[in-house]
Amino acid sequence: MKKLILSGIVALSALGVSMPAWAQELSFWSWRQEDKAQYEKFIKAFEEKNPGVTVKFETFEATNYNTILSTALAGGSGPDVLFARAYGGLENVANAGYLLPLDKSNVPALENFAPAAIAAETMRSTKVTYAVPFASQTMLVIYNKDIFDANGLKEPETWDELVQASEKLKGAGIMPFGNGTATAWQNEVMVGGIASTLMGRGFYDDLMAGKADFTDKRYVEALTKLKEITKYFPDGFIGLDYASSQQLFASGMAGMFVGGSYELANFKKQNPDIKMGIFAMPGMKADDEKLVAQYFDGGYAVNAKTPHKEAALKFVNFLASQEFGQMFADELNNISAVPGVSFKDPLLAEVAELNKNSIPYIMLVHFRFGEPSGSVLLQGEIQKLLSEKATPEEVGKNLTTGLAAWYEPFKK
Amino acid sequence: MHGSPLLARRLWITALIVPPLAFVALFVVYPIISAFAYAFFQWHGLARGEFVGFANFYKVLFTQPYADWTVNAFLNNVLVFFALMVLQNGVGFLLAYFLWRELPGAAFHRVAVFLPVVLSTIIVGFLWKLFLHPLFGVVNISLRGTGLGSLAQPWLGQEGTALWALIIANAWHMVGFPTLVFLAGMQRIPGEILDAVRMETESEWVKISKIVWPLVAPSATIVFTLLFVGSFNWFELPYIMAGVDGSPHKATDVLGLYFYRTAFGDQSGSGQDFGAGSALAVLIFMFIAVVAGFITFRLRAREIQI
Structure with missing residues (x-):
């Protein structure tokens, strides 16, 4: 044997x-x-x-x-x-x-x-x-369709409509946004999802052409608006980590979530009953090109x-x-x-549709080739901005001088 | 040749010593030496480039933005060390004294104080993250419930509170360890000495400062040295509670996180640089070795043999 x-x-x-x-x-x-x-x-x-x-x-x-x-x-x-x-x-x-x-x-x-x-x-x-x-992934705004319907809201076409929608949700006892920024990289997501439309394609093109840097008025103005809308983030959102913020949205406690398209599958898994919609952040005027930030x-x-x-x-x-x-x-x-x-x-098809009007997710796509990387700088600077330790102008200046360490067009 | 008992004995001893020695050399000495060597080369991603001498050390110590990051992380470590010296070792000493004096409930508290030490750092980190959750955390809920709602904070999100939150979590976790060591030291104090003191004075303060403290000096040497090494190697708790970036805005950045991020890269932010990372590791190692050696040497000198 x-x-x-x-x-x-x-x-x-x-x-x-x-x-x-x-x-x-x-x-x-x-x-x-x-x-x-x-x-x-x-x-x-x-x-x-x-x-x-x-x-x-x-x-x-x-x-x-x-x-x-x-x-x-x-x-x-x-x-x-x-x-x-x-x-x-x-x-x-x-x-x-x-x-x-x-x-x-x-x-x-x-x-x-x-x-x-x-x-x-x-x-x-x-x-x-x-x-x-x-x-590819896309930074955009995800919203809870049931909450929007129950409050008679539709996808905002202008910044003012977004503020009004947020006010209405807040009045109804619902958190307008579920986002938190204690996890560093979420700060970069906020810029991609909220500020792309506001800074605009023109700024992006000028930045790439070496004609503008982050002290540009369009960029600073976009950050100012970003800071403004965090008024509708949860109480103490600067101490709220990524996982908790996902749960706020997935559980239906929050109406909107600024995030990547990768969240859609994840939210669906956490809450199979959730009905979601997506939109690109509106600009100040209805005919401003609505942009999402895309990366591979x-x-x-x-x-x-x-x-x-x-x-x-x-x-x-x-x-x-x-x-x-x-x-x-x-x-x-x-x-x-x-x-x-x-x-x-259908949601995925919509993401693909939104991608037709997109600019790259700037720091990841263009500024991660040297130290300090644009992502590291931006994440920290936005945390400073949101905890009142820096103004939008200072953020723009610190990004530019920080990147000047290795990014040739910013070297003076 | 026939084996003499002496030779057999020598062979036997050699056979016992060589394997562990080889093991230590392979898995402890070799990695340390290779980290030393890595620090002197330039790295292109993962490929070792040319020999660059002290350039990596110069880079992390004197060029921006590394210099600021290094100083910031180092100062945070210094703060952690001194804060824990008070909150962990200081409180530990007091707890040990109370336990030793067998105040009511000492048996229960002996277990209660030591219990968190047994928990893994991962569990403690997540537990405290939940305690400090801005919306649902027990800390903020208690504050709101007792009418102190204005004191409720996003503890882990503010530069001013984040590091202290981690320090307190660490003290809660580890305070049982110095307590235990001090308690063991106190229990070794001979009864005759204590009887003699009792004839002189009833003052607890005199007893603590003149008798107990000097006699537990060996225990103090141990917990001071370990705390020093521990606070400059601090990694797990900040990694779990604040993330590898030392969020928010590097307020919780310590040398351990900074080294890890520099050497291995941060998936959501920066690339990897083995050279600068190794240089940091070498600097951290040397600093800890030299200062820990000095502390041990100085503290040993004031120990009293009973």
């Missing part, structure tokens, strides 16, 4: 050793623990079409993902295919030569992606793309040192396909970056 087991083990391990010859297992790392079930499904669809290649999806806690990935790659190991961050976060990993360059020769579908999406996964200095972008989340990259390069590229090509993009949008309720995807979920 013992002999039988032993020979069984030997036979099995022999099989294990010879496996790679005809079947390849790719490891695929991600920071989206909450999407594991959906990814297993996508992978199954891939494996059915590509016999001989299996994919093992492994997830890590989002806040530690960079550290774990960095350590693995630096140690010469790591996954075959991986989730890569966008913008500055991508450059950190790509700079070190750990990722395989992707272009139309090995991933033909990349050619049809939106330029802004490709730019998110491209090194600025070398113009080499390293990942297939997966999703990350992409799928290939480890440059993978022993299964061919299989990994096959998989990444699948991740760039419209078939995958559609599944991604349907299953994960996210705006897929793959061109030509249609959105069944």
